[in-house]
Amino acid sequence: MSDAKIRRPRAETPKGFRDYFGTEVTQRKAMLDKIAEVYHRYGFDPLETSAVETVESLGKFLPDVDRPNEGVFAWQEDEADWLALRYDLTAPLARVAAQYRNDLPSPYRRYAMGPVWRNEKPGPGRFRQFYQCDADTVGAPSVAADAEICAMLADALEAAGIERGDYVVKVNNRKVLDGVLDFIGVGSDDPNRPAIMRTIDKYDKVGEDGVLELLTTGRRDASGAFIDGVGLHLQSAQSIVQYLTQKSVIGGDELNERRLASMRQAVGDSAVGNEGIDELELMVSLLSTQGYEADRVCVDSSVVRGLGYYTGPVYEAELTFQITDEKGRPRNFGSVAGGGRYDDLVKRFTGQSVPATGVSIGVDRLLAALHAKGRISTDITGPVVVTVMDRDRMADYMGMVTDLRNARIRAEVYLGNPKNFGNQLKYADKRNSPVAIIQGGNEAEAGTVILKDLILGAKIAQNATLEEWKDRPAQVEVPRAELVAAVRRMLDQN
Amino acid sequence: MSDAKIRRPRAETPKGFRDYFGTEVTQRKAMLDKIAEVYHRYGFDPLETSAVETVESLGKFLPDVDRPNEGVFAWQEDEADWLALRYDLTAPLARVAAQYRNDLPSPYRRYAMGPVWRNEKPGPGRFRQFYQCDADTVGAPSVAADAEICAMLADALEAAGIERGDYVVKVNNRKVLDGVLDFIGVGSDDPNRPAIMRTIDKYDKVGEDGVLELLTTGRRDASGAFIDGVGLHLQSAQSIVQYLTQKSVIGGDELNERRLASMRQAVGDSAVGNEGIDELELMVSLLSTQGYEADRVCVDSSVVRGLGYYTGPVYEAELTFQITDEKGRPRNFGSVAGGGRYDDLVKRFTGQSVPATGVSIGVDRLLAALHAKGRISTDITGPVVVTVMDRDRMADYMGMVTDLRNARIRAEVYLGNPKNFGNQLKYADKRNSPVAIIQGGNEAEAGTVILKDLILGAKIAQNATLEEWKDRPAQVEVPRAELVAAVRRMLDQN
Numbered sequence: 012m013s014d015a016k017i018r019r020p021r022a023e024t025p026k027g028f029r030d031y032f033g034t035e036v037t038q039r040k041a042m043l044d045k046i047a048e049v050y051h052r053y054g055f056d057p058l059e060t061s062a063v064e065t066v067e068s069l070g071k072f073l074p075d076v077d078r079p080n081e082g083v084f085a086w087q088e089d090e091a092d093w094l095a096l097r098y099d100l101t102a103p104l105a106r107v108a109a110q111y112r113n114d115l116p117s118p119y120r121r122y123a124m125g126p127v128w129r130n131e132k133p134g135p136g137r138f139r140q141f142y143q144c145d146a147d148t149v150g151a152p153s154v155a156a157d158a159e160i161c162a163m164l165a166d167a168l169e170a171a172g173i174e175r176g177d178y179v180v181k182v183n184n185r186k187v188l189d190g191v192l193d194f195i196g197v198g199s200d201d202p203n204r205p206a207i208m209r210t211i212d213k214y215d216k217v218g219e220d221g222v223l224e225l226l227t228t229g230r231r232d233a234s235g236a237f238i239d240g241v242g243l244h245l246q247s248a249q250s251i252v253q254y255l256t257q258k259s260v261i262g263g264d265e266l267n268e269r270r271l272a273s274m275r276q277a278v279g280d281s282a283v284g285n286e287g288i289d290e291l292e293l294m295v296s297l298l299s300t301q302g303y304e305a306d307r308v309c310v311d312s313s314v315v316r317g318l319g320y321y322t323g324p325v326y327e328a329e330l331t332f333q334i335t336d337e338k339g340r341p342r343n344f345g346s347v348a349g350g351g352r353y354d355d356l357v358k359r360f361t362g363q364s365v366p367a368t369g370v371s372i373g374v375d376r377l378l379a380a381l382h383a384k385g386r387i388s389t390d391i392t393g394p395v396v397v398t399v400m401d402r403d404r405m406a407d408y409m410g411m412v413t414d415l416r417n418a419r420i421r422a423e424v425y426l427g428n429p430k431n432f433g434n435q436l437k438y439a440d441k442r443n444s445p446v447a448i449i450q451g452g453n454e455a456e457a458g459t460v461i462l463k464d465l466i467l468g469a470k471i472a473q474n475a476t477l478e479e480w481k482d483r484p485a486q487v488e489v490p491r492a493e494l495v496a497a498v499r500r501m502l503d504q505n
Numbered sequence: 506m507s508d509a510k511i512r513r514p515r516a517e518t519p520k521g522f523r524d525y526f527g528t529e530v531t532q533r534k535a536m537l538d539k540i541a542e543v544y545h546r547y548g549f550d551p552l553e554t555s556a557v558e559t560v561e562s563l564g565k566f567l568p569d570v571d572r573p574n575e576g577v578f579a580w581q582e583d584e585a586d587w588l589a590l591r592y593d594l595t596a597p598l599a600r601v602a603a604q605y606r607n608d609l610p611s612p613y614r615r616y617a618m619g620p621v622w623r624n625e626k627p628g629p630g631r632f633r634q635f636y637q638c639d640a641d642t643v644g645a646p647s648v649a650a651d652a653e654i655c656a657m658l659a660d661a662l663e664a665a666g667i668e669r670g671d672y673v674v675k676v677n678n679r680k681v682l683d684g685v686l687d688f689i690g691v692g693s694d695d696p697n698r699p700a701i702m703r704t705i706d707k708y709d710k711v712g713e714d715g716v717l718e719l720l721t722t723g724r725r726d727a728s729g730a731f732i733d734g735v736g737l738h739l740q741s742a743q744s745i746v747q748y749l750t751q752k753s754v755i756g757g758d759e760l761n762e763r764r765l766a767s768m769r770q771a772v773g774d775s776a777v778g779n780e781g782i783d784e785l786e787l788m789v790s791l792l793s794t795q796g797y798e799a800d801r802v803c804v805d806s807s808v809v810r811g812l813g814y815y816t817g818p819v820y821e822a823e824l825t826f827q828i829t830d831e832k833g834r835p836r837n838f839g840s841v842a843g844g845g846r847y848d849d850l851v852k853r854f855t856g857q858s859v860p861a862t863g864v865s866i867g868v869d870r871l872l873a874a875l876h877a878k879g880r881i882s883t884d885i886t887g888p889v890v891v892t893v894m895d896r897d898r899m900a901d902y903m904g905m906v907t908d909l910r911n912a913r914i915r916a917e918v919y920l921g922n923p924k925n926f927g928n929q930l931k932y933a934d935k936r937n938s939p940v941a942i943i944q945g946g947n948e949a950e951a952g953t954v955i956l957k958d959l960i961l962g963a964k965i966a967q968n969a970t971l972e973e974w975k976d977r978p979a980q981v982e983v984p985r986a987e988l989v990a991a992v993r994r995m996l997d998q999n
Binding site: 019020021022023024025026028029030031032033035036037040051052053054056057058059060061062063064065067068070084085086092094096106107109110116117118120126128139140148150151152153155156158159162296297300301302359360361362393394402405406407409410413416419420421422423424425426427428438441442 | 519522545553558580611614645656796854920
């Protein structure tokens with residue numbers, strides 16, 4: 012049977028998945044290492060759970076219940092158990108906190124970094140496997156734990172390379188929102204409540220008027236599609252908007268204090284609402300003691316967080332600088348991290364309430380932000396390439412590369428077909444090689460090697476005037492014994 | 506409805522999976538970082554492929570076809586594609602090499618580190634998710650590439666902490682074995698061939714007599730079970746054993762050369778067999794030029810490697826020291842890495858043969874080896890713990906912890922219920938905390954803090970005679986302003 016008759020498999024990453032190459036891997040690793048160092052200093056320990064969980068243990072806590080294709084990648088085991096890939100790092104933590112509750116220190120501070128999987132319709136920039144980087148404290152009932160997470164988030168962003176002033180950690184409290192809804196007569200078991208929450212979450216996108224429309228009779232969006240309203244009375248909707256617009260209290264001294272005062276009005280005499288504001292007040296005061304003022308951690312009533320399981324403080328890190336979108340328009344970079352207090356996730360397993368709070372950093376978005384701000388070096392120098400002029404002397408070339416590597420210089424010998432020397436230089440170019448080593452028969456006889464400065468060569472090729480480099484040769488011949496020293500000199504010049 | 510009526514999910518890691526805590530994560534990371542540094546120096550670039558592949562792209566290349574439950578974790582997409590978790594890092598590399606063949610440098614040197622998944626029956630120490638750490642060169646036809654991988658493997662093991670003398674990289678060549686089988690009349694399409702290969706792979710376990718029995722009429726193993734033989738004639742089986750026993754040529758000068766000479770006899774006039782030995786000879790000579798002699802990279806005819814896809818050189822890193830097994834008996838630690846040349850994996854996708862060679866390190870086994878040799882520090886000091894004597898002064902305690910963290914000292918404030926002070930010290934103990942900070946009302950009034958040296962305290966508790974530490978107090982009181990300096994002094998003493 013001829014080969015052509017066999018149907019070949021397609022060489023394709025599955026839809027919605029992607030591969031990461033070279034510097035994409037090292038840049039992410041460098042960023043996560045810096046963040047891990049901050050988490051470590053705060054006393055958090057790493058935890059790496061299995062990627063696979065039982066479906067029953069994961070539960071149904073996916074965000075974005077609006078979208079139809081949300082879900083997990085799941086399959087059934089031979090015996091009966093359904094298994095699934097984790098969709099976040101919080102559900103596995105809840106499972107671990109329940110499973111090892113007698114062995115773990117309490118409170119348990121842990122961080123986790125790794126991929127999570129979502130069985131969603133892939134879209135541009137929307138992948139079905141992506142990295143998260145979480146830190147959570149389990150077993151700490153006081154808002155001191157929430158304040159600590161917010162301070163640590165600020166430190167982690169700065170360690171990663173986001174400068175102070177380019178981010179703000181926005182904090183709110185679910186209880187405040189509950190208080191506002193209580194105050195306008197929407198009870199905690201009102202079926203409209205989830206829809207109201209999701210509408211409020213859109214404040215930053217659709218603005219004051221948009222939220223007002225969506226809370227009442229509905230709204231036609233930019234594409235012309237009509238989105239149904241929640242059906243609240245205008246007056247109730249206005250109360251909610253009034254609460255949201257305390258956000259318009261901006262700048263100046265004691266910003267957090269003034270925003271808190273404005274919140275008090277919106278919750279009226281609601282007990283839960285005032286409890287939420289008390290908690291926010293305590294967080295603000297603890298953070299202030301530690302030097303985190305409103306320029307870094309700021310009260311913001313529009314922060315809701317999509318997830319249904321939050322029970323108290325919620326927080327979100329927003330990058331405040333602008334970037335240019337695909338259409339060339341400036342827009343705010345937006346959120347790169349979020350979290351909050353979820354006191355009931357562990358209870359699912361044990362029946363006992365366990366207070367917990369934590370944050371998740373969107374790793375790919377934060378990396379994109381660092382790229383946008385030019386905080387990631389794009390000068391990636393490849394290895395020194397030892398070319399092969401005479402394939403019978405491969406041992407000589409490998410000896411050179413060994414000498415370089417032993418001197419801690421990144422180096423390779425060309426291992427493709429050496430017949431075409433041009434291909435070898437093209438290869439060196441593709442590898443971003445700074446220096447190529449050449450030893451033909453003549454040089455071998457003379458006991459020398461030729462070093463070609465590829466970075467200088469590229470500069471000369473770009474720039475017609477050689478004046479700048481007239482004293483610097485792009486190519487030198489040195490004794491073989493001086494190879495390492497000569498390469499190091501050439502590397503140091505660039 | 507009462508809570509008790511709701512069936513709670515079990516808090517359990519799925520069968521065959523496990524979680525990694527704290528130092529387990531950091532120790533593995535530290536080891537992989539050291540190995541990555543070696544790979545990088547050799548010019549290898551990182552690659553991180555998606556954990557999910559299409560089933561058709563993965564193909565059927567699982568090792569251990571003998572075992573019944575072998576397989577992958579797979580599920581069907583809505584539309585029709587079957588997806589699966591990768592079972593190794595080689596199959597995804599073959600897919601990437603085909604998919605990006607026009608963009609990648611050629612040869613393409615890449616390394617990859619990450620989890621892989623096997624849908625197998627879990628057993629003691631046998632998990633269904635485990636780490637691999639691979640390095641491969643795609644597009645390099647010459648055995649210089651195989652020699653490079655062997656040298657790099659030796660360097661990586663030493664960088665990880667395995668001392669020279671405690672490991673040997675054993676090399677062989679599939680063609681030599683083919684030659685031996687040719688020579689005794691077992692053709693390349695003989696249905697017995699895979700069974701013969703697997704039997705040879707057992708040489709280290711069952712020895713010369715065991716292999717002879719298994720190749721002929723069968724064998725009763727230690728448990729009393731009878732294992733069918735392959736059914737070769739005794740004379741043919743003896744030829745194979747003669748080839749295997751060239752391994753018995755041991756020690757002394759020119760060990761590799763003497764073993765190669767012994768191999769020549771076993772392949773007779775087989776062309777493919779002699780080609781394999783020529784390749785081995787060239788590898789040995791290239792490695793010798795680079796300083797890798799038989800004490801580090803050694804020809805060994807018993808190395809077969811289970812996988813069917815190898816086509817030329819095969820290699821395996823064995824740790825040569827002994828450990829004590831569960832029953833207290835000494836045994837060789839055994840293999841921690843293996844690989845070889847597989848020239849046909851990329852061809853599956855493109856129809857064009859692409860030469861490739863590479864190695865996979867068993868991360869968990871190598872870590873276990875480092876533990877067995879005491880090469881991993883078990884002295885894990887936890888964070889300084891600031892205790893809470895008065896919950897109304899949480900801001901003061903958080904201020905202390907902030908000062909310590911800003912001075913790069915790992916520290917936490919106790920965030921559990923502070924009522925029982927004994928619990929706080931138990932917590933500090935569980936965290937391996939070196940120092941506890943205490944500030945009650947009296948100290949607060951006096952502007953001081955108390956530092957408790959927990960490491961010294963533990964030593965004193967262990968050892969009845971206080972003589973050693975009589976000049977060193979386990980507890981000091983210092984002004985609050987000197988907190989950081991005093992903690993640093995206490996840490997430095999331990």
